[in-house]
Amino acid sequence: MKTILTAALLCLALPLRAQKVFSVAYPHQADVKVFVTAYPHQADLQVFRVQYPHQAGKNDGNWFFTEYPHQATRKVFFVEHDHQADLRIFFVEYPHQAGWSKREKMHLMF
DSSP states (O other), rough: HHHHHHHHHHHSSSSOOSOEEEEEEEGGGEEEEEEEEESSGOOSSEEEOOSSSSOOOOOSEEEEOOOOOOOSSSEEOOOGGGGSSEEEEEEEESSGEEEEEEEEEEEEGO
């Protein structure tokens, strides 16, 4: 019992830097406005959607979409037009394809 409690406290004490993302309903609720591009070369970031929170990366394009806003490190709003976005992403099929194309936008997801 003591070990479980200690492990739980350690997990809470560690900084949350993984890319856990929540998709909000309105632009004013978002930390970052995101546009999904049609082609990878148009994107600032190629994103792979992971299935479990522990698979989420540390600003490397591996995103886990949370069920609730308080679980996320970033709240995003998906815009309809390219010019409305702070960040342009492209969803990739494999984890090794995820990553930044334009590193000057990395600060948006920290």
